[in-house]
Amino acid sequence: MVLYQHIFWFYSHPAVYIMMLPGFGIISEIISIHSRKPIFGYRLIAFSTVAIGVLGFTVWAHHMFVSGMAPWLRIPMMATTMLIAVPTGIKIFSWVATLWDGVIHLTTAMLFALGFIFTFVIGGLSGIFLAVLPVDINTSDTYFVVAHIHYVLFGGTVFTIYAGLYHWFPKMTGRMYDERLGRLHFWLTFVAFNATFMPMHWLGLQGMPRRVADYDPRFATLNFIISIFAFVLGASTLVFLYNVIHSWARGPIAPANPWRALTLEWQVSSPPPIFNFDEPPQVVGGPYEYGVPGARHAIVTVHEPDPQFAGVATAIAVAGSTPQREALLTAMKHILVVANQTVAGDALIDAVRERAAQSRCA
Amino acid sequence: MAGHGHSHGPVRSEPRSPWLHGSWLRALWVSFLFAFIAIGISAFIRYLLGDPLHGAEMQEVAATFGLTFWAIGFTVGIGCFDYWWGYIIGSPDWVQEDHSAHGAYSWRDYFKVNTDHKVIGIQYLVLTFIFFMIGGALAEGVRAELASPGTQYFSPGTYNGLFSAHATLMIFLFVIPSFAGIANFVVPLMLGAQDMAFPRLNALSFWLLLPGGLIFLASFAVGPFSAGWTNYAPLSVHAPIGDTFFTIGVQFAGASSIATAVNFLVTIVTMRAPGMSFWRMPLLVWANLATSSLVVLGTPFIAGSQFMVLYDRVMHTHFFDPAPAATWSSTSTSSGSTRTPPSTS
Numbered sequence: 001m002v003l004y005q006h007i008f009w010f011y012s013h014p015a016v017y018i019m020m021l022p023g024f025g026i027i028s029e030i031i032s033i034h035s036r037k038p039i040f041g042y043r044l045i046a047f048s049t050v051a052i053g054v055l056g057f058t059v060w061a062h063h064m065f066v067s068g069m070a071p072w073l074r075i076p077m078m079a080t081t082m083l084i085a086v087p088t089g090i091k092i093f094s095w096v097a098t099l100w101d102g103v104i105h106l107t108t109a110m111l112f113a114l115g116f117i118f119t120f121v122i123g124g125l126s127g128i129f130l131a132v133l134p135v136d137i138n139t140s141d142t143y144f145v146v147a148h149i150h151y152v153l154f155g156g157t158v159f160t161i162y163a164g165l166y167h168w169f170p171k172m173t174g175r176m177y178d179e180r181l182g183r184l185h186f187w188l189t190f191v192a193f194n195a196t197f198m199p200m201h202w203l204g205l206q207g208m209p210r211r212v213a214d215y216d217p218r219f220a221t222l223n224f225i226i227s228i229f230a231f232v233l234g235a236s237t238l239v240f241l242y243n244v245i246h247s248w249a250r251g252p253i254a255p256a257n258p259w260r261a262l263t264l265e266w267q268v269s270s271p272p273p274i275f276n277f278d279e280p281p282q283v284v285g286g287p288y289e290y291g292v293p294g295a296r297h298a299i300v301t302v303h304e305p306d307p308q309f310a311g312v313a314t315a316i317a318v319a320g321s322t323p324q325r326e327a328l329l330t331a332m333k334h335i336l337v338v339a340n341q342t343v344a345g346d347a348l349i350d351a352v353r354e355r356a357a358q359s360r361c362a
Numbered sequence: 363m364a365g366h367g368h369s370h371g372p373v374r375s376e377p378r379s380p381w382l383h384g385s386w387l388r389a390l391w392v393s394f395l396f397a398f399i400a401i402g403i404s405a406f407i408r409y410l411l412g413d414p415l416h417g418a419e420m421q422e423v424a425a426t427f428g429l430t431f432w433a434i435g436f437t438v439g440i441g442c443f444d445y446w447w448g449y450i451i452g453s454p455d456w457v458q459e460d461h462s463a464h465g466a467y468s469w470r471d472y473f474k475v476n477t478d479h480k481v482i483g484i485q486y487l488v489l490t491f492i493f494f495m496i497g498g499a500l501a502e503g504v505r506a507e508l509a510s511p512g513t514q515y516f517s518p519g520t521y522n523g524l525f526s527a528h529a530t531l532m533i534f535l536f537v538i539p540s541f542a543g544i545a546n547f548v549v550p551l552m553l554g555a556q557d558m559a560f561p562r563l564n565a566l567s568f569w570l571l572l573p574g575g576l577i578f579l580a581s582f583a584v585g586p587f588s589a590g591w592t593n594y595a596p597l598s599v600h601a602p603i604g605d606t607f608f609t610i611g612v613q614f615a616g617a618s619s620i621a622t623a624v625n626f627l628v629t630i631v632t633m634r635a636p637g638m639s640f641w642r643m644p645l646l647v648w649a650n651l652a653t654s655s656l657v658v659l660g661t662p663f664i665a666g667s668q669f670m671v672l673y674d675r676v677m678h679t680h681f682f683d684p685a686p687a688a689t690w691s692s693t694s695t696s697s698g699s700t701r702t703p704p705s706t707s
Contacts, residue, residue, distance in 0.1 A: 004595035004667060004682045011663035012592070014656045018619075019533065021656070022541035025649025043641065046648040053652040057659070157537050164544045165487070172484060172547055211590060213521035217511045227509035234502050237495065263644050264635070265551030272480060272551060274465035281554040283637030287644045297642075298554065298635070 002069045009060035017056040019153065021049055023160030024091055027113050030167050031095050032288045033261045034110040035102030039288040041094040048087035055084045062131060066140045074133055081131035088124060092117065107259075108182030112163035115190045119155025123148060126201065141211070144204025150197045162189070162240070169247070170254030174271045177251060181243040188236035195229035262297040263287045384441015384475055393573075396435025400427040418603070422676045425584075425606045433573035433614050441475040442566040464561070475569065477561035479550050482568050486543025489568075490536050493575055497531035500524050523586025523604070527578060530591045530608065534615040535575045542567070542622045545650045549626065552644050554635025559628040567621040574614030581607035595682035599674040609672040616665045623657035626650050 024045075032039040039045065061069060061077040095117060104110065126148040129135050139145060162185075169177045199222045204210075208219050215223065257266040264281055265272070281298045289295030380387045404427045405415055414420060437443070441463075448456035465471070465478045472485055503524045507516050516524060550558055558564045581587050587608035589598040598605050630651050634643070643651075670681040
């Protein structure tokens, strides 16, 4: 029934951008922070994100080229589908231009971000193949589609999730992860991923259908190799799991801002205080001005730490009577900010505030 | 100075019984109570109408109402609605600025309903990673079967269930919600906000996810849904009962997704710190603004499509299946009934 497919894909094509756009956001953060450069084309990246969102609603029927839907719809859907490569390409080029001449720190988060660009470009290219009507008709429901979806959803999305988890791990847990295990995880994942899914392109072009439990013996060798690397890919997750559990329990205590990032979440302690900020921060500039002299994103004011109350936070849970707890909770106003940092000395903060006030008036 | 009004931690006067207050124990009995009441009412109505209380149709009805109300009962039992319920009934314990469930003071707080966006973010990430591991294990099952031609480990039906559940878990319970988890933790901080705009809705979004995922997994107990994650009709309309689990699980994952997206939209538009103009927002925030708009506009369509499949299956509404009801009965498996459904007149 074509009706079901139309309704379904009207959501489920935008859904692939629901599964991809946050990843683009994560990659934009990581590429800029870990290559110590302002992001290239900030506004264009933001615009292209919105453009992908809008265009995403105009391409759904490319999932249905062989479904028996109205034939005239194929060419417009093919055109809009290929059009989506333009804003996506804008992002890719912006990231590469950000990397250009940057001071690239190959942390695990950055490795996953770079790996993402590599695999996502491959997935995007096979996407353009599939957008072309004559190619799609011949590769529909083959392993070529399986390869494409895993290149964009694993090589694309899952890599960005890993990148984001490594990047924000110190902020979330207050602990640093193990870089060596992180790199091992990346290389295992990257190699096993490509070895698993690249051959699926070839299987698809040779005509192996997807979603079938049995297949022609002539596909046996490639399938056996794919299965071996699929198990390696699964095992690589265990490295990540061990790293997370071990580092969360025993890792070195993370500083508030291990990556020297400008955005606000890094200006509070790791992990952040329960109500995040003592006072609303004053934002005075863009978030990516790395290496720009005098540039500041925001002023974060925190109150003086009061060492007298350090360690009381854990006592809250076991404190007995209500007045006792109330007293502790009042004290916590001070405890919560123990690990916070000010971005600079008072005089400098005042000067920046003044400048911000002037620029608002101007 | 907005921060200083909020520095209250958990204010609980005396220990509360876990049977009666938001807890896993209450979630357990309330969820099954809701399910049994729902199944009981539907069975009673069928009894009044003179319809059989056994056979494939009764199973469909029981699965539909039982699963739906089991999941709703779970969110009620775990305590997602306690604050709102206290407001509605005018409970003396109710306080406007109630931060008793805000922030983690020990690891146990991660297993309770919590309104802190940072706690919810970590709850999301841990839960979705568990589903990622389960979905990955299903994929390894697929690859084990495909390592050589012929049938080795799984029957073709189970194989279909494996790849269907793999895709479903990965998409609805790993990729989409793990982005919600990262954004939950990071976006309010990036904006200079103290929390999301609707912290209790945020908690509800998270706790809708778990029953949704458990419903997907529970389908393996009755024979897994096997029409792929796309669940194409009319194949899905005629599929065995596992497919009902899919159509209902999707509703809860989708509702979670929509509620979170609304939350992000309102947070990003209204909760930016002074000076945080749109062109000073980090690109992750921009990405979430665009994504949340997509979810709010798009996700109701998959919810609608799966509702229509469910209605076709349970109520024989014929959205996607033009065949008359008699055909349905003759193709449905092990149905003791060949009667047509009662007309609505």
